[in-house]
Amino acid sequence: xxxxxxxxxxxxxxxxxxxxxVLDTLMPPHSLITGQVLSRAGLEADVELWxxxxxxxxxxxxxxxxxFEFDHGDKAxxxxxxxxxxxxxxxxxxxxxDDTSRKLVLDFKYGGRTDGLxxxxxxxxxxxxxxxxxADILIPVPLHRARLRQRRFNQAALLAxxxxxxxxxxxxxxxxxxxxxxxxxxxxxxxxxxRNVSGxxxxxxxxxxxxxNKRVVIIDDVYTTGSTLSACAKPLNKxxxxxxxxxxxxxxxxxxxxxxxxxxxxxxxx
Ligand SMILES: [Zn+2]
Numbered sequence: 001x002x003x004x005x006x007x008x009x010x011x012x013x014x015x016x017x018x019x020x021x022v023l024d025t026l027m028p029p030h031s032l033i034t035g036q037v038l039s040r041a042g043l044e045a046d047v048e049l050w051x052x053x054x055x056x057x058x059x060x061x062x063x064x065x066x067x068f069e070f071d072h073g074d075k076a077x078x079x080x081x082x083x084x085x086x087x088x089x090x091x092x093x094x095x096x097x098d099d100t101s102r103k104l105v106l107d108f109k110y111g112g113r114t115d116g117l118x119x120x121x122x123x124x125x126x127x128x129x130x131x132x133x134x135a136d137i138l139i140p141v142p143l144h145r146a147r148l149r150q151r152r153f154n155q156a157a158l159l160a161x162x163x164x165x166x167x168x169x170x171x172x173x174x175x176x177x178x179x180x181x182x183x184x185x186x187x188x189x190x191x192x193x194x195r196n197v198s199g200x201x202x203x204x205x206x207x208x209x210x211x212x213n214k215r216v217v218i219i220d221d222v223y224t225t226g227s228t229l230s231a232c233a234k235p236l237n238k239x240x241x242x243x244x245x246x247x248x249x250x251x252x253x254x255x256x257x258x259x260x261x262x263x264x265x266x267x268x269x270x
Contacts (some may be wrong), residue, residue: 027242032104032116043119054096056127056251064226065092067253086226087233088244090131093121093223093251105221105250109155120249121162128217128247135212135245138164138171142201144181159249160219171219173209176232193224197231203239212240259269 003081029038033048043049059071061078063086068076073094095101108120125132148154160171180200203211218232229246236244 015063028114031118032107032113033100043116049119052100054098054101055066055123056093056096060092060248063088063090065090065223065251067096087230088218088226088246091223091226091229091246091248092127092131093248094120094127095250097222097224097250098181101250109221110151111151114158117158121159121166124163124219124247124249125166126157128245131217131245131247132163132167132169134215134243135167135217136167137175137211138169138217138219139176139232140171140173141218141220142173142176142178143229144178146181150202156220159221163219163247169217175203176201176236177204177209193227194230197228201232201233201235203235208239211236213242215243216241216245218244218246220246220248221250223251225252 004254029043029046030036031038031046031048032043033046033052039045056065056067059068059076060066061068061081062075063077063081066078066080068078097105104116104120108116138160140154140160142156143151143154150158154173155201157171157173160173163169164171178200179202180197182196182200216236218229218236220229226246229248233246
């Protein structure tokens with residue numbers, strides 16, 4: 001008996017290609033950095049993008065993913081994590097947040113530009129390859145209801161959905177909720193950020209037991225000080241997660257800014 005499956009797969013593939021070409025003609029891809037029209041190859045042809053972004057790779061701090069200039073060994077920690085271990089096990093990020101890359105995240109978060117999502121997710125999968133290999137579930141950092149109404153979408157949830165599409169790891173936007181509508185963290189110090197988000201997240205009552213022994217990866221757009229990710233990891237760990245990691249698209253890298261309170265904490269520990 002002749003299988004009817006193969007021709008259907010071919011037709012659907014051809015239709016997808018045709019659809020893609022029509023879409024590219026009607027809405028040609030634009031550079032995420034310069035905004036100029038690109039060739040049909042889309043972001044793959046965005047030379048400015050590939051040349052100007054700083055991709056983060058090993059070696060880095062085993063805990064927070066802070067990039068090191070030299071390899072200090074597999075278990076090396078940065079000075080911040082030596083003084084104060086974050087609540088999450090490991091964090092990894094794909095790209096350094098700087099004057100060039102900032103545009104990508106601002107256009108996405110506040111301008112609703114989502115055509116870079118596939119690229120963002122692919123880079124996050126590259127950076128978080130190890131933690132994603134064993135992950136059971138992706139949980140995006142939730143927005144408070146009021147903030148979600150205002151912005152109309154949660155950028156972390158869009159990233160989690162795009163990563164889920166690539167990896168087949170399920171994502172859930174309901175388990176974790178933001179109970180405090182914390183002010184924007186933008187200009188706050190490290191200490192103020194930690195205070196600001198402390199106790200801001202909780203597991204919804206009906207989901208109290210579903211994380212038991214699960215390996216969770218928290219998803220967000222930017223790692224600034226790690227305070228938000230730590231505040232998210234705390235209730236997830238308390239709910240019995242076997243491991244809680246964090247993965248972000250970008251990371252702020254400030255080599256010289258070591259918060260004084262952490263140095264004091266480190267000295268107290270010795
Ligand atoms: Zn670190």
